[in-house]
Amino acid sequence: MENIRELLQTTMIRFGLVDKNCCSINGIDISLVQSHILYEIDKRHHPSMQEIADVLAIDITTFSRQIQSLIKKELVEKRQSIQDKRVYELHLTTIGKVVATSINTQMNEYMKEVFSHMSEEEKETVIRSLSILNDSMAKSTMCCNPIR
Amino acid sequence: MENIRELLQTTMIRFGLVDKNCCSINGIDISLVQSHILYEIDKRHHPSMQEIADVLAIDITTFSRQIQSLIKKELVEKRQSIQDKRVYELHLTTIGKVVATSINTQMNEYMKEVFSHMSEEEKETVIRSLSILNDSMAKSTMCCNPIR
DNA sequence: GATTTTTAATTGCATTTTGCAAGTATTTGT
DNA sequence: ACAAATACTTGCAAAATGCAATTAAAAATC
Incomplete structure (x- = not known):
C-alpha cells in the first residue's frame, strides 16, 4: 500500500x-x-x-x-x-x-485544464475515485462526524 | 462531467x-x-x-x-x-x-480506517487515481509552478 | 579583482485569522 | 413556570500571514 x-x-x-x-x-x-x-x-x-x-x-x-x-x-x-x-x-x-x-466558472476552467492532462478514461476513473474516497471519509469516525 | x-x-x-x-x-x-x-x-x-x-x-x-x-x-x-x-x-x-x-503512524492509521470502507479493488483504483490527479496538477500551469 | 546582481534568510510592521470564554436571546423540554 | 439546550455575537489574546526592508553570502559581469 x-x-x-x-x-x-x-x-x-x-x-x-x-x-x-x-x-x-x-x-x-x-x-x-x-x-x-x-x-x-x-x-x-x-x-x-x-x-x-x-x-x-x-x-x-x-x-x-x-x-x-x-x-x-x-x-x-x-x-x-x-x-x-x-x-x-x-x-x-x-x-x-x-x-x-x-x-x-474560473475554478471549473482551471479544473478542466488540470484534467486535460489525462485520457478520457483516466478522467472518469479519477472522478469516480474521488467520489468513493469522499464517501468513505464521510463514513469515517476520524473526521466528518458533524460534516455531511 | x-x-x-x-x-x-x-x-x-x-x-x-x-x-x-x-x-x-x-x-x-x-x-x-x-x-x-x-x-x-x-x-x-x-x-x-x-x-x-x-x-x-x-x-x-x-x-x-x-x-x-x-x-x-x-x-x-x-x-x-x-x-x-x-x-x-x-x-x-x-x-x-x-x-x-x-x-x-497516526495518519496512516486514520487513512487505513477510511480505506476500510472500500473494496480491495476500489482501494487500488482510488490510490492510482490520486497519483494521476497529482501528476496532472503538477503539469498544470494553474498551480504548482514552483511546486514539484 | 572589483562591482553589480541575485539568492537565502531574517526582522519590522500591520493586518487578518483563529478560538476559547462569556454573554444575549430564543426555543424546547419538563 | 423554569431549566436546559440552541443559535448566534462579542471580548479578548494568541497565532498566522505577507509585504517591505535589511543582512549576508554567492554568482555574474565588467
Whole structure:
C-alpha cells in the first residue's frame, strides 16, 4: 500500500493553490475560506449560519465574523428566520451571486485544464475515485462526524 | 462531467479534518502546517528552508517564523551549510523525529480506517487515481509552478 | 579583482485569522 | 413556570500571514 498520506497531502496543497488564485474578481478580493462560504450558500437553500459552519468545519465564532465581513462587502445578506428567531438565513446578494458564479466558472476552467492532462478514461476513473474516497471519509469516525 | 470542484473541495476539507487531529503527541502541540513541515524535513535529505517553503507553498517569511517556533520546541535544528553559508540545512532532532514518526503512524492509521470502507479493488483504483490527479496538477500551469 | 546582481534568510510592521470564554436571546423540554 | 439546550455575537489574546526592508553570502559581469 502506497503512501496515501503523502499523496493526499500534496494533492490538497496543490488544489489549495489553484483554489487561491480564484478569489479576485474585478476589484473584489475575498479569501479562500470566504469563497467556500459563498459556494455553500449558493448551493443550499437559505442555509443557517450553523449549517454552513458545520459543513466547512469552521468554528462558529470565526464563521460569525467571516459572515460579517462578507456582509460589509455586500456579498451576503442575513435574514432573521420567522419560524425561529435565533436563526439567521443566509442569502447571496446580486453581487454575491455574480462573484460566486464567477469563481465557480474560473475554478471549473482551471479544473478542466488540470484534467486535460489525462485520457478520457483516466478522467472518469479519477472522478469516480474521488467520489468513493469522499464517501468513505464521510463514513469515517476520524473526521466528518458533524460534516455531511 | 460532474462537479469536480465540489468533489475536491469537500475531499480537501475532510482530509484537513483528519489531518488536524494528528497534531498532539503527549504534551507536544503543533499546528497542521508544522506537522507538514516536519513531514517534509523527515522525507528529504537535509533540505534548505527555501526548499521546504516552496514545496509547501508557504511564504518564506512565514516559514522562517514557523521554523523558529519548531526550534524553540526543540523539534528542528538549523545548521549553516558549509558549501553555501547563506543556506541553512534543516534537521529533525531526536524528539522531532519521534513526533514526525508518531504523526505519520497516526495518519496512516486514520487513512487505513477510511480505506476500510472500500473494496480491495476500489482501494487500488482510488490510490492510482490520486497519483494521476497529482501528476496532472503538477503539469498544470494553474498551480504548482514552483511546486514539484 | 572589483562591482553589480541575485539568492537565502531574517526582522519590522500591520493586518487578518483563529478560538476559547462569556454573554444575549430564543426555543424546547419538563 | 423554569431549566436546559440552541443559535448566534462579542471580548479578548494568541497565532498566522505577507509585504517591505535589511543582512549576508554567492554568482555574474565588467
